[in-house]
Amino acid sequence: MSESLTAGPTGGDTHAQLREHQLLLMHETDQRILDHTNTLAETLEFIVTRTQQVLKVSHVDVLFQYADGLQVEVSSDPAEIGRFIPIDRSISGLVLSNHRPVLVNDLQNDPLLSERYFPRVEMDPQSRAPQLSVLAAELTLDGQAIGVINVEATADNRFNQSHLEFVNAVARQISMAITHAALFDEDNFRTATDSLLVDASSGDSDLVMRQVLDHILSTLNSLTFVKPDAADILFADPQDGECLIVAYSTNSADIGVRVDIGSSVCGDAFRRGRTVLEPRAFERDDYRPVVQGMRCEMAIPIVFGGSNRFPIGVLNLESSRENAFSNVGRVLAERFTRRVINAIAMTKIRSDIDSELQDQLMVLAADQVLNAVHRINNHVGSIRALALDLLEDLDSPSPPDRGDLTRRLRMIEYNADHALEIPNELRKRIGTPQESVDVNAQVEAGLAAVRIPKQIELVKELAPGLPNIPCTALDLVVENLALNAVKAMQDQPGTLRVRTWLDRRLPREPFIVITVQDSGVGMTPDEIGRLFEPRQAGHRGSGLGFGMMWVRSWVRRAQGLIDVDSRPGSGTTVNIRFQIHSHLINPKSPGGEPA
Numbered sequence: 001m002s003e004s005l006t007a008g009p010t011g012g013d014t015h016a017q018l019r020e021h022q023l024l025l026m027h028e029t030d031q032r033i034l035d036h037t038n039t040l041a042e043t044l045e046f047i048v049t050r051t052q053q054v055l056k057v058s059h060v061d062v063l064f065q066y067a068d069g070l071q072v073e074v075s076s077d078p079a080e081i082g083r084f085i086p087i088d089r090s091i092s093g094l095v096l097s098n099h100r101p102v103l104v105n106d107l108q109n110d111p112l113l114s115e116r117y118f119p120r121v122e123m124d125p126q127s128r129a130p131q132l133s134v135l136a137a138e139l140t141l142d143g144q145a146i147g148v149i150n151v152e153a154t155a156d157n158r159f160n161q162s163h164l165e166f167v168n169a170v171a172r173q174i175s176m177a178i179t180h181a182a183l184f185d186e187d188n189f190r191t192a193t194d195s196l197l198v199d200a201s202s203g204d205s206d207l208v209m210r211q212v213l214d215h216i217l218s219t220l221n222s223l224t225f226v227k228p229d230a231a232d233i234l235f236a237d238p239q240d241g242e243c244l245i246v247a248y249s250t251n252s253a254d255i256g257v258r259v260d261i262g263s264s265v266c267g268d269a270f271r272r273g274r275t276v277l278e279p280r281a282f283e284r285d286d287y288r289p290v291v292q293g294m295r296c297e298m299a300i301p302i303v304f305g306g307s308n309r310f311p312i313g314v315l316n317l318e319s320s321r322e323n324a325f326s327n328v329g330r331v332l333a334e335r336f337t338r339r340v341i342n343a344i345a346m347t348k349i350r351s352d353i354d355s356e357l358q359d360q361l362m363v364l365a366a367d368q369v370l371n372a373v374h375r376i377n378n379h380v381g382s383i384r385a386l387a388l389d390l391l392e393d394l395d396s397p398s399p400p401d402r403g404d405l406t407r408r409l410r411m412i413e414y415n416a417d418h419a420l421e422i423p424n425e426l427r428k429r430i431g432t433p434q435e436s437v438d439v440n441a442q443v444e445a446g447l448a449a450v451r452i453p454k455q456i457e458l459v460k461e462l463a464p465g466l467p468n469i470p471c472t473a474l475d476l477v478v479e480n481l482a483l484n485a486v487k488a489m490q491d492q493p494g495t496l497r498v499r500t501w502l503d504r505r506l507p508r509e510p511f512i513v514i515t516v517q518d519s520g521v522g523m524t525p526d527e528i529g530r531l532f533e534p535r536q537a538g539h540r541g542s543g544l545g546f547g548m549m550w551v552r553s554w555v556r557r558a559q560g561l562i563d564v565d566s567r568p569g570s571g572t573t574v575n576i577r578f579q580i581h582s583h584l585i586n587p588k589s590p591g592g593e594p595a
Contacts, residue, residue: 015162021054022169029173033180040181044074044174051170052076055163057153058132059120062139062174063092064147065327067279070096073147079121090118091136092148099145101137101168105158108132131155137167141175142335146327149174178328214248216340226329226336228317230291233302233344234259234266235313239559244270244314251291253505256561258579264288266314269299273311275334279323292505294318298325300337302344313344388413436468439500439512446478447498456489461499466512467584471558480547481516481574488520488572495519502585503577510585511561511577523566531564 029047032038038046044062052060059077063070063085070085070092087093091113095102104110107117107129114129123130132152139147149171153159216233230251234244243258244266261267263286269276281287281297289297302313315337317325325333390409393399440462452458478498485496496518503511523531532552555562555576566572 018162018166022166025050025054025170026173029177033177040177043177047170047173048074048076055151055153057151057157059152061150062147063150065096065145066323067277068323070148077120085118089116091116091134092150095136095138095148096145099138101164103135103159103164105133106155107134133157133159135159135163135167137171139171139174141178141328141331144327144331146331216344226333229320230294230318232316233313234316254291265297266299266316269301270311270314273301273303275300275330277325277330289318291318293320295320295322296324298330298333300333302337302341304341436470437474438468439466439514442474443478443498443500443514445475447482449479450482450486452486452496453491455493456486457495459495459497463501466500466502467580469512469578469580473554477551477554477576478514480551484547485516485518485520488518490521509579510582511579514576515573517571517573519571522568522570522572524568528564528566
């Protein structure tokens, strides 16, 4: 470095000289920002080092604000990095509280500031404040305070307004470096999300939503200073105005979980329409993490609309560490949420429309079938009456061949009786779930209705002591899933495993789970995406193709969750889960299983 660029606070420094240093530092910082080989940490270290050299001071520190204190992120003194400084007992905290810089050239004789001086690592904590000149200025991002730059020099180094202007310029450079590190390619991001929405227009809306939200959270995780251990996107529950429902989560087992608005961090953010940060959320009596083991949570409302803005959901970030999110991370996450709101909103609208159309399609199909069944009842009733009459005529003077006629008439009677059962079955399929039923009994009934070939081994693992759940036609759901499993094994030797169990992963709101697993051909991701679509029958006698579509519609009406895991050649596993209240569970119930 040339001698002309290494002047300190004393020795006849002029405003023009400091301005020259400032412009040079801005130029050098801009070059580093544009050079993508430099990390943000390296750029901030460069700024701190150059500031120390230009001002010829003892120490330069950059501190970021957290919910209950300041942490030294970058420092000319490596021993200071990572230290936590209280806001209420530090000069840096005073800068944040008043939103005004501090300039003092005789710290020891300043009663207010000497009391707030927080000693450095090498100092005796009980000693008096040293003789120092101190300069501290606020760091901001998007108009919000995120931290402080702190400069310390020996007492004979006298700061003036020119030095304050220089440090304020350095603070702006730090904010610019952070902003650039938090940028993501919005054009490519929009292209990617639009492509998912358009290219998959005929696919399963739930799968499309998960793909888009997965892309959003993957982009979020790439941002510096925003590194959650778990992330979720929740929307308002259309079936319960007091709950949010997890639409996407980095922990797939949490998708579909309902979260109470009145007793959750996410609910606070949704209700207030502003970010809620709980540095030690586990200390709240009513705290229920969306993901188990989390200790810190930040919830950002997803707000949509122009002048009449309203929340449609929440971006929830959780960490297993206490006090994990700084103000920098909060501001960057809020900025990111604002920029992806359209992708989130369009994804949700698409999902809502598809769900509504599917429900309408099911109602329309049910109306048509019920009308047809009414006509079938008339015909089948007549056939049965005729069959009974013919049986009586067997004793007439000129009877037909008795054996042949009896066999055929018994077949007519048998088929007629079964046809008369169709209306009740269809009513169960389209009816609103409302009966309290024994889960295991329903599973047994569903399996009993399926003819399982000899080469397929049926393994039943039904947990005893499960509480009843309110629904109707659960046996038909199990029957449908078992039939699909048998077909998937294509008359080859295999195993059909059916389990019921209690998932206690969320102690306050556990799940009853029904699992149907086969060792069949499995499905590709594309086949899974089309699994719940209405399709034409593949062959005669294979049905109308509404099976899995009806199953999902039924599960939704029953306030349940369904997920499918399958890979080609590795079989398919279907889980149906019902969230229940913990007071329904006998503490000694053996049906539990760790997640």
